[in-house]
Each structure stands twice: as structure tokens, then as C-alpha cells.
Amino acid sequence: xxxxKVKSTIPTGDYYFSGDEAVVEGAIAARAGYFAGxxxxxxxxxxxxxxxxxxxxxxxxxQMEDELAAICSCLxxxxxxxxxxxxxxxPGFSLMQEAIGYAVMTETPVVIVDAQRAGPSSGQIRxxxxxIMQAKWGSHGGNEIIAISPWSVQExxxxxxxxxxxxxxxxxPVFIMAEEVTAHLRERIHVTGEVELFKREKKAGAAPFxxxxxxxxxxxPAFGEGxxxxxxxxxxxxxxLRKTVDSLAQQKLVTRFxxxxxxxxxxxxxxxxxxxxxxxxxxxxxGFTARSSLFAVEGMRQDGEKVGMLRLKTLWPFADGxxxxxxxxxxxxxxxxxxxxxxxGEVMKYASCDVIPYNQVDGKIxxxxxxxxxxKGIL
Amino acid sequence: MVKDLExxxxxxxxxxxxxxGCGEAILMGLILRAIDDLQLNMDDxxxxxxxxxxxxxxxxxxxxxxLHTLHGRALAFATGAKMANPKLNIMVxxxxxxxxxxxxxxxxxxxxxxIDLTVICANNMIYGxxxxxxxxxxxxxxxxxxxxxxxxxxxFDLSKLVKAAGAVYxxxxxxxxxxxxMNSIKKALQTKGFSFIEALTPCxxxxxxxxxxxxxxDMLKALASKCIMKGDAGGLSSEELADKIITxxxxxxxx
Numbered sequence: 096x097x098x099x100k101v102k103s104t105i106p107t108g109d110y111y112f113s114g115d116e117a118v119v120e121g122a123i124a125a126r127a128g129y130f131a132g133x134x135x136x137x138x139x140x141x142x143x144x145x146x147x148x149x150x151x152x153x154x155x156x157x158q159m160e161d162e163l164a165a166i167c168s169c170l171x172x173x174x175x176x177x178x179x180x181x182x183x184x185x186p187g188f189s190l191m192q193e194a195i196g197y198a199v200m201t202e203t204p205v206v207i208v209d210a211q212r213a214g215p216s217s218g219q220i221r222x223x224x225x226x227i228m229q230a231k232w233g234s235h236g237g238n239e240i241i242a243i244s245p246w247s248v249q250e251x252x253x254x255x256x257x258x259x260x261x262x263x264x265x266x267x268p269v270f271i272m273a274e275e276v277t278a279h280l281r282e283r284i285h286v287t288g289e290v291e292l293f294k295r296e297k298k299a300g301a302a303p304f305x306x307x308x309x310x311x312x313x314x315x316p317a318f319g320e321g322x323x324x325x326x327x328x329x330x331x332x333x334x335x336l337r338k339t340v341d342s343l344a345q346q347k348l349v350t351r352f353x354x355x356x357x358x359x360x361x362x363x364x365x366x367x368x369x370x371x372x373x374x375x376x377x378x379x380x381x382g383f384t385a386r387s388s389l390f391a392v393e394g395m396r397q398d399g400e401k402v403g404m405l406r407l408k409t410l411w412p413f414a415d416g417x418x419x420x421x422x423x424x425x426x427x428x429x430x431x432x433x434x435x436x437x438x439x440g441e442v443m444k445y446a447s448c449d450v451i452p453y454n455q456v457d458g459k460i461x462x463x464x465x466x467x468x469x470x471k472g473i474l
Numbered sequence: 475m476v477k478d479l480e481x482x483x484x485x486x487x488x489x490x491x492x493x494x495g496c497g498e499a500i501l502m503g504l505i506l507r508a509i510d511d512l513q514l515n516m517d518d519x520x521x522x523x524x525x526x527x528x529x530x531x532x533x534x535x536x537x538x539x540x541l542h543t544l545h546g547r548a549l550a551f552a553t554g555a556k557m558a559n560p561k562l563n564i565m566v567x568x569x570x571x572x573x574x575x576x577x578x579x580x581x582x583x584x585x586x587x588x589i590d591l592t593v594i595c596a597n598n599m600i601y602g603x604x605x606x607x608x609x610x611x612x613x614x615x616x617x618x619x620x621x622x623x624x625x626x627x628x629x630f631d632l633s634k635l636v637k638a639a640g641a642v643y644x645x646x647x648x649x650x651x652x653x654x655x656m657n658s659i660k661k662a663l664q665t666k667g668f669s670f671i672e673a674l675t676p677c678x679x680x681x682x683x684x685x686x687x688x689x690x691x692d693m694l695k696a697l698a699s700k701c702i703m704k705g706d707a708g709g710l711s712s713e714e715l716a717d718k719i720i721t722x723x724x725x726x727x728x729x
Contacts, residue, residue, distance in 0.1 A: 129558045155557040159550065160583040167547040168554030171522070174541060177558035197544055318539040318555060319562055321517045323484070325534055327542040336534060 097294040101126065104152060107288035114251045114278040115140040118182065118208055118271070119148055121255025124290050127206075128177030131157040131165040136220040137210050137275045138182040162187035166194040166207070173203045174326060176317035178259055182208040184275070186217060188226055189233070195268055196234035197328045199352060202266035202304065202313070204295075206258045209270060210278035213458040221458030222275040224382055224433040230270045231411045237349075239356040241363055242270040242411040244381040248282040254408075260293040261363065265355060266312050272410060274383045274433070276460055305333020309347075310354030356412055365408040366417055370396060374403025376427045376474055379418070379442050379450075381407045384431050384461050391466035402470055410438065415445045422446025427473050429453060431461050482506045482516060484537045491530060495690020497675025498569075498596045500649040502531045504673075505567070505594065508659035520555060520562045524548040524572035526603050528596035528675070531567045546576030549584040552591055560590075565663070570597040571609040574630055578610070585639035585668050592662045593670045595632060598677035606680030617684045632672045633724050642667035645723040648674035650698035658723070674701070674719065 104123045112120065118141050122130065130149055132142045142158060149156040155177065159165040162183055169179035183191065188209045198205050211226045213219040226233075230242040241261050245254045254271055262269040298314040303324060306313050313333070316322040325335030330345050338344035356363070369392060371377065380388040385406040392404045405421055407414055418441075422428065428446055430439040431453040439452040453469045455461050483506075492499040509516070521532035525545035533542040539562075543551045548568045556564050573581050573595050584591065600618060601607040608618040608625050611632060615624040637644045643665045647655035655673060662669035676682065676693040687693040697719075704722030707715060 129554060131554060157553065157557055159553075160579055163547060164550040164553070164580055164583070167544065167550035168557070171541065171543075171551035171554030171556075172558035173554075175520075175555040175558035175562060179554070179558070193544055194547070317559075318520045318541070319518070319559055322539065323516075323537055324539045325484075325542075326540065327533060328544060329542070 097296060098291050099294050100289050100291055103286055103288050103290050105286055107286060109283050109285050111281060111283050112248055112252070113140065113281045114210070114248045114273060116144055117248045117252040117284060118255050119144045120286070121252040122180050122206070122259075123148060123152055123154070124252075125256045125259035125292060126178060127154060127180050127259065129155045129169060129172035129179040130181065131159050131168040131172070131179070132181050133159055133162045133165050133183070133187060135184050135187045137212060137278045138184060138208065141182045141208070162190040163194065166191040166205070169205050170194060170198055170201070170203045173205055174318055174324070176319070178204070178263065180206040180208070182210070184210050184212045185214045185226055188229065192234040195240070196236055196238055198268040199234070199238040199240065200328050201326050203268070204262035204266055204315070205268045206255065206262050207268055207270050208255070208273060210273040210275055212275045213456070219458045220275065222383070222433060222460060223456065223458065224272070224274055224384065224437070227272060227410055227434070227437040230272055239353050240268055240270060240411055241265065241356065241409070242272050244272050244408060244410050245277060246382055246385045246406070248277065248280055249284040251277060252284050252286070256290055256292075260291075263293045263295055263315075264312070265359070266315055267356065272382070276383050302333035304331055304335050306351070309351055310358040311351070312355055360412045360416070363409060363412060364414045366414055367406040367408065368403070369406070370403035371405065371421060373401055375401040375425055376429065376470060377403045377405055377421060377425050378429045378431065378466065378470065379405045379407065379438075380431055381410060381438060384433060387461050387463040388431060388466050390463040391470060394463070394467060395470060400470075400474065407438070413441045418442055418445040419447070422448045427451060429469055429473060431455070431466055431469065433461060479503070479506045479510060482509065482537055484534055487534055490535060492527070493679045495676070495678040495693065496527070497598060497649045497677065498528050498531060500652070501594070501596055501673050501675050502535065504649070504652055504656045505531065505659055508656050508663065512660055512663060514563065514663065518561070518563045520564045522548045522552040522555070522564060522566045524568040524577060526569035526572045526601070527598070528567060528569035529572060531596070546572055547580065548572065549577060549580040549591070549593070553584060553587070553589050556589055556591065564591050566591055566593045568595065569602070570595055570599065570611040570632065571601045574632055574635070575610045581636065582639040585636050585641040585670065588640060588642060588667045590667055591669070593668070594659065595670065595672050596675040597632060597672050598675050598681060599629070600677050600681040602677045602680045606684060616681075618681070633670070636670045637724050640668070641670045642725060643669035643723070644725045646672040646674070646719075646721050648697050648701045648719070648721060649676070650694055650701060651721060654721070
């Protein structure tokens with residue numbers, strides 16, 4: 096992997112941004128060259144700001160006729176050599192699923208921000224965390240992808256940059272599973288002067304769709320480099336030639352897609368612990384709910400309760416290792432979610448302790464006092 | 475394919491997948507002849523195609539960058555590629571079902587935006603690859619796998635549709651008018667903005683056999699007699715024109 100250090104595009108310092116604004120600046124810092132989107136609450140503001148900012152930095156902006164066109168044009172742009180990003184919410188996310196599978200199958204880097212709102216369907220423009228399972232299972236066939244759960248405006252900036260690095264490094268779609276409240280939240284963030292970016296690896300004449308190792312990432316050429324690329328969503332060999340009745344080719348390709356993410360879990364997964372040294376009950380949480388959880392946990396610590404918190408910053412691939420580890424040391428885990436239970440099932444799969452869900456689906460954030468109440472009930 | 479055009483074919487691809495008598499195979503030859511006549515560099519080109527028999531014209535046959543997309547989305551992928559790298563000379567080759575049914579929305583918007591693309595729509599008036607179902611260009615009363623009693627719906631006039639959407643160059647020619655079609659492809663390649671060519675490419679196996687045109691030769695003869703150049707249509711009555719297909723360039727018209 097080759098990394099390069101570049102200057103940040105806005106001067107080092109503190110800024111008062113909304114989550115949506117931070118995504119724009121993060122994309123620019125990551126040197127994104129193409130954005131396509133469709134207006135949808137709560138990410139419309141990203142389109143509006145990026146339509147101006149991208150012109151300022153010489154990157155391409157397109158407002159497309161629907162979300163299918165938005166994501167598909169991002170994939171075309173990625174193969175034309177640009178780092179590409181699109182943003183949406185639930186209804187648009189559903190429209191993008193076929194193209195997400197195409198990105199996995201063709202190993203096309205792309206960043207997709209889903210600022211989740213209350214579904215199903217048009218639902219409400221209030222908040223939820225209802226699309227977590229969809230990020231992994233929404234597209235048919237079974238796809239290994241990377242999904243990140245930011246909890247602050249600072250993370251909407253930093254993790255957008257990280258998402259590009261992961262997308263480019265693993266040649267995979269990377270999802271930023273934001274929530275409406277963070278997209279619309281205004282907070283002070285700090286921008287550092289230097290950003291580390293993954294450089295797309297080029298190797299003239301190399302096979303663009305296969306590696307010697309069964310978990311490798313091939314170099315990524317672009318159109319216009321004389322490589323005579325054959326990009327297709329059908330099953331293919333390492334040169335891109337269609338192999339639609341070859342069982343070995345199917346197995347080899349799908350296995351490498353799985354391995355390239357799952358075998359590199361340790362390098363991809365990020366999480367944060369709080370007070371786990373002596374905790375007996377741990378809140379396992381993500382996204383904005385983790386902010387309420389931390390407030391609740393700190394309050395209870397002050398009262399002498401042995402509670403702790405594990406915040407999952409990466410949701411896919413799932414952090415089974417740390418869940419198994421923490422689960423073997425504590426009595427209970429509480430998993431609060433703004434959905435009917437999506438991550439809790441994964442936690443239950445790997446934790447040997449009791450796992451208790453708390454599910455809230457009223458379009459509102461889970462208040463710290465609710466988490467405190469839930470924790471008191473299971474101590 | 476004549477020896478001179480072999481340089482445009484991907485090495486190792488010895489045969490096409492086309493049925494005997496397929497109009498799209500004729501179109502493939504005309505496209506390559508047009509590119510050869512203009513002496514275009516294949517290294518500067520990008521061919522984008524959708525799902526369906528026509529989508530296989532460039533992929534895997536052409537020796538150039540090729541992007542075989544999702545069904546109906548060729549124009550969306552092509553728009554992204556063009557905006558990210560305007561230096562790419564992009565030709566979109568796809569079928570009528572792919573471009574005008576599932577892809578219809580992207581077709582009218584790409585035309586409206588006047589994205590600098592050359593789009594060749596192989597119109598065989600049927601969904602061929604999946605075995606011959608009706609689509610938006612299937613003639614009224616035609617027999618297909620999903621219209622066993624005859625198609626109850628009227629077809630699009632694709633050229634009129636795309637012209638209304640804003641394309642700067644629109645033409646319709648049949649593979650039975652090969653020189654006119656080839657010259658039109660050359661003109662489209664040299665036109666800046668959204669160019670659209672509706673190429674009538676008969677499908678003997680899925681369309682012809684079900685509509686009393688039993689052999690490829692029957693289909694080609696029927697198509698040849700149906701097609702009438704714009705200039706020659708002027709003198710005919712509406713009854714005479716009823717079962718004709720008017721071919722020619724459409725964007726020079728006053729309306």
C-alpha cells in the first residue's frame with residue numbers, strides 16, 4: 096500500500112460545522128474528484144454546499160435524475176480515475192442497492208454516506224439507525240463491505256477521509272452510516288494541516304481483477320491509460336473476461352471478495368473502550384446513541400457503579416473479536432439502538448454473557464436518562 | 475470481419491455470440507468501419523454498454539476500454555466517466571429495451587443535459603436476450619413471448635423521443651441502409667454534444683420467427699421494403715406511409 100501526505104484544503108484550525116458540511120470538507124480533504132447525488136432530507140445540504148465547493152476546487156459535481164443514476168455515475172467516474180462519493184438517506188439507499196453489488200463485483204472504490212432517518216419507506220425525516228443490516232445485506236448475493244458509524248461532526252470529517260482510504264485500499268464500497276441528528280448537528284471540529292491519503296496502486300499490464308493470494312487487492316487502473324479494460328458485473332477472470340458457467344471462477348472470485356475484507360479485519364475495525372477494566376455491565380453502542388450512552392455511563396460511574404462502554408466505530412466487518420473478548424469478562428451487555436434490533440443480534444452471536452437489547456423506534460434519540468434507567472434495571 | 479478490422483477486436487475473441495442473421499452483428503461491423511474510416515485511436519475511446527444482446531457489441535469484442543454496466547444504466551455510468559475525465563471519447567452502445575425501457579429516464583436526462591456522448595441504440599423491437607418479450611419499441615399487435623395475443627400497446631418513436639429530450643444529433647437508419655448508417659455513425663462521432671443513432675437491427679430468432687418472418691433473409695427484405703428515406707417520404711399519402719419506417723437525420727427539421 097502506498098500512502099501520501101497532502102495539505103488539508105482548509106487551514107489548520109477550529110471550525111463550527113454541521114455534520115453535512117463536515118462531510119463536504121472531508122471529501123475535499125481526501126481529494127475526491129467526483130460527486131453525484133439527489134436531493135433527500137437530511138443530506139440535501141451536502142449537495143448544496145458541495146455544488147459550490149467542488150467548483151472552487153475543480154472537482155466534478157452532478158445532480159442526477161435519481162439515486163440510481165447518482166451511484167452509477169459515481170462508479171463510472173471511479174473507473175475514469177476519480178475518487179467518487181454520493182450521499183443519501185433510507186429511500187435513496189434502497190434505490191442504490193443493485194449498484195452497490197456492482198461495485199463489490201467490479202471492486203470499484205466508492206464512498207456512500209447514508210444519513211439514516213426513520214423508516215420503513217418514506218417514514219419520517221426524524222432519526223433512526225434502521226439501515227445497519229441493509230448496508231451489508233441490502234444488495235443481493237452476499238457482499239463484504241465496510242461500514243463506519245460516526246458519532247460526531249468531527250468524525251463526519253475524519254471518517255469521510257478514512258472511508259476514502261479504505262475504499263481505495265480495499266477496492267470496495269465504504270458506507271458512512273451517519274444518523275440524521277449528526278448530519279444536522281453543529282459542533283466545533285478541529286482540522287489538522289496534513290492528511291494521509293491512500294494512493295491508488297497502478298501497474299501497467301497487471302490483471303485488474305485477480306491476485307496470486309486468495310485475499311489480495313489488485314492494482315486499480317483507469318480508463319484512458321491504454322489498459323483495454325473489460326469491466327463487467329458478470330462473474331469474470333482476472334482480466335475481466337466473462338466466466339458465467341465456470342464454477343471455479345465463481346468460487347475464486349466470491350471467496351477473494353470475502354477474504355480481502357474478513358482477513359484484514361484487524362486493520363479495518365476501529366472501536367473505543369471506556370471503563371472496561373472493572374466493568375460488570377457494559378453498554379455496547381454506536382453512532383449518536385453512543386453519546387447518550389457515554390453520558391449515562393459516566394454519571395453511573397460517579398455513583399460507584401461498575402459499568403463500562405464499548406463503542407463500535409466500525410459496524411462491518413463486525414468486531415466479533417472484541418465482542419467475544421469483552422463478553423467473556425462481563426456479566427451483561429446492554430445494546431441500545433434506534434431500531435428494532437440490528438447490531439444486537441450480531442453481539443448475541445459472539446458474546447457469551449447475557450445480552451439485553453433496548454430498542455427505541457419513535458424517531459427520537461435515546462436520551463441518556465433512558466440508558467441510565469435501562470442500566471439500573473439490569474445491574 | 476475482414477482482416478483490416480482485426481486490430482479493433484480484442485485478441486483471443488475468435489467468435490461472436492450472435493445468432494445467424496442478427497442485425498447487431500452487422501451493426502458491429504459498421505461501427506468498426508466508421509471508427510477505422512475516421513482513424514480514431516482506440517486508446518482514447520471508452521465503450522459503455524448495458525445488458526442485452528447489443529451490450530455485447532463492444533464487450534468483449536472491442537479492443538479498447540469497455541464498461542459493461544447494469545441493465546439500463548449505461549448512460550448514468552457514461553455520464554460519470556465523462557464528467558470525471560472529459561478527455562475520454564465515449565460511445566454508448568446498447569439495445570432499445572436497455573436504453574428506453576429500464577433506462578428510459580437516464581436516456582432523456584442525458585439528452586437534456588447534452589452530455590458529449592455518441593449513443594448507438596440497436597433497436598430490434600424486442601427483448602432478445604431473455605427470449606423474446608415485448609418492450610417499448612415492439613410494434614402494436616406484434617406477437618412476442620408476453621403478448622401471445624398481439625401487443626396491445628403502441629411503441630415509442632425513439633428518434634422523436636430523444637429529439638424532444640434535447641439531443642443535438644438524432645438519426646435513424648436500418649442495417650439494410652449500411653452506407654447511410656455508417657456515415658451517420660461517423661457524423662455522430664464528430665458531433666460535440668449528445669448524439670443518438672437509432673439503428674434498426676432485425677432479430678430473426680426472437681422477433682422474426684414469431685411474426686411470420688421465418689428466416690433472416692425474410693426479415694432483412696421486409697425491413698428493407700419498410701424503410702423509406704425522409705426525403706422520399708414527402709410524396710406519399712398517409713395510407714402509404716402507415717406501415718413504413720421513416721429513416722434519416724431528424725435534428726435539421728424546423729419543428
